[in-house]
Amino acid sequence: xxxxxxxxxxxxxxxxxxxxxxxxxxxxxxxxxxxxxxxxxxxxxxxxxxxxxxxxxxxxxxxxxxxxxxxxxxxxxxxxxxxxxxxxxxxxxxxxxxxxxxxxxxxxxxxxxxxxxxxxxxxxxxxxxxxxxxxxxxxxxxxxxxxxxxxxxxxxxxxxxxxxxxxxxxxxxxxxxxxxxxxxxxxxxxxxxxxxxxxxxxxxxxxxxxxxxxxxxxxxxxxxxxxxxxxxxxxxxxxxxxxxxxxxxxxxxxxxxxxxxxxxxxxxxxxxxxxxxxxxxxxxxxxxxxxxxxxxxxxxxxxxxxxxxxxxxxxxxxxxxxxxxxxxxxxxxxxxxxxxxxxxxxxxxxxxxxxxxxxxxxxxxxxxxxxxxxxxxxxxxxxxxxxxxxxxxxxxxxxxxxxxxxxxxxxxxxxxxxxxxxxxxxxxxxxxxxxxxxxxxxxxxxxxxxxxx
Numbered sequence: 001x002x003x004x005x006x007x008x009x010x011x012x013x014x015x016x017x018x019x020x021x022x023x024x025x026x027x028x029x030x031x032x033x034x035x036x037x038x039x040x041x042x043x044x045x046x047x048x049x050x051x052x053x054x055x056x057x058x059x060x061x062x063x064x065x066x067x068x069x070x071x072x073x074x075x076x077x078x079x080x081x082x083x084x085x086x087x088x089x090x091x092x093x094x095x096x097x098x099x100x101x102x103x104x105x106x107x108x109x110x111x112x113x114x115x116x117x118x119x120x121x122x123x124x125x126x127x128x129x130x131x132x133x134x135x136x137x138x139x140x141x142x143x144x145x146x147x148x149x150x151x152x153x154x155x156x157x158x159x160x161x162x163x164x165x166x167x168x169x170x171x172x173x174x175x176x177x178x179x180x181x182x183x184x185x186x187x188x189x190x191x192x193x194x195x196x197x198x199x200x201x202x203x204x205x206x207x208x209x210x211x212x213x214x215x216x217x218x219x220x221x222x223x224x225x226x227x228x229x230x231x232x233x234x235x236x237x238x239x240x241x242x243x244x245x246x247x248x249x250x251x252x253x254x255x256x257x258x259x260x261x262x263x264x265x266x267x268x269x270x271x272x273x274x275x276x277x278x279x280x281x282x283x284x285x286x287x288x289x290x291x292x293x294x295x296x297x298x299x300x301x302x303x304x305x306x307x308x309x310x311x312x313x314x315x316x317x318x319x320x321x322x323x324x325x326x327x328x329x330x331x332x333x334x335x336x337x338x339x340x341x342x343x344x345x346x347x348x349x350x351x352x353x354x355x356x357x358x359x360x361x362x363x364x365x366x367x368x369x370x371x372x373x374x375x376x377x378x379x380x381x382x383x384x385x386x387x388x389x390x391x392x393x394x395x396x397x398x399x400x401x402x403x404x405x406x407x408x409x410x411x412x413x414x415x416x417x418x419x420x421x422x423x424x425x426x427x428x429x430x431x432x433x434x435x436x437x438x439x440x441x442x443x444x445x446x447x448x449x450x451x452x453x
């Protein structure tokens with residue numbers, strides 16, 4: 001298994017905790033500094049990805065301030081990706097902000113790199129015209145005019161730089177988004193938790209009709225979209241819900257509670273527990289950290305469940321990635337990894353799995369066999385907070401990824417966005433093909449001679 005390096009896609013201005021792939025070339029990253037007045041904004045950014053001929057890079061096309069609370073979890077889905085009738089494509093974001101979940105609508109719009117005159121530039125022109133006829137001016141007036149002129153020149157330089165960069169790499173026009181806040185719903189009960197109430201996780205169903213949330217009160221709640229009507233309220237765990245996911249067929253939900261070391265599967269229809277998944281570890285105590293469903297060959301009817309678990313005490317025992325049957329939830333395969341695992345993601349076609357560690361390492365595995373494909377040590381200087389695969393069969397995504405089988409993005413509190421590629425299997429060299437062809441012809445000639453043909 002090769003040790004590989006990764007590419008830095010973009011640098012962020014804040015610690016990031018959530019990442020969502022919106023289109024084949026647009027990624028949303030969210031995070032922030034929280035309620036403390038540290039000067040770090042709480043925001044999400046939209047990055048447009050492209051390949052510059054050497055590597056995949058991202059350019060920020062939108063930054064949106066969400067207020068006083070840090071974004072710790074997020075889900076996204078396309079509302080009308082192929083809209084007609086002149087309507088622009090739009091996307092939905094579900095954002096966890098303390099005990100509330102905000103729904104945001106992002107509508108695509110086209111912006112130009114030609115920046116309109118700033119107020120500073122207009123003020124500079126106004127001041128210049130105002131003092132044009134005055135021959136004698138006081139020193140303070142002259143300094144004020146010079147100050148506005150300098151500021152105006154700086155703004156012009158910035159406009160020229162932005163235009164130059166965008167024209168070289170992407171053209172003079174680019175896609176951005178108009179943000180509209182649709183609703184804000186309390187998804188965690190203040191009365192049912194001893195801790196500070198806040199939403200810890202959220203996932204959207206494959207048909208985009210249901211949103212599932214979990215938080216510090218131990219409840220898994222199912223909401224109807226887009227009006228956020230409560231469909232089901234499941235008292236899943238005594239302690240907080242740390243992670244959850246929805247089965248591709250939309251019929252079951254898996255939830256994880258680290259304090260109680262539980263990983264449970266629930267029926268969406270009646271809200272009853274279907275099974276509690278228990279890792280076989282020969283007496284060593286483990287706690288489940290994350291759980292994700294994956295399809296088999298892209299078929300939603302055939303699924304597997306994957307979990308990552310860390311030992312409760314000590315560092316001698318390895319962390320474990322486990323694969324479970326999607327129907328009976330029996331344990332099928334496990335893979336031991338070094339380091340305390342912190343994040344998990346499956347590619348949309350179900351072929352690859354990525355997991356990150358508290359030390360910043362990223363592992364990429366084959367989902368079917370759990371064989372290790374890549375180990376990217378020190379991909380980040382701090383723990384990996386999120387992973388997101390680019391769409392595997394999307395034409396735009398394939399252009400961004402280059403000649404690769406798949407690509408996964410990773411984020412961390414080190415304020416960086418990285419990408420990790422899985423190269424396509426190497427083609428057989430031409431000389432080997434020629435040698436094999438010669439051998440086959442020689443053997444055919446000998447065989448023909450033996451038969452007297």
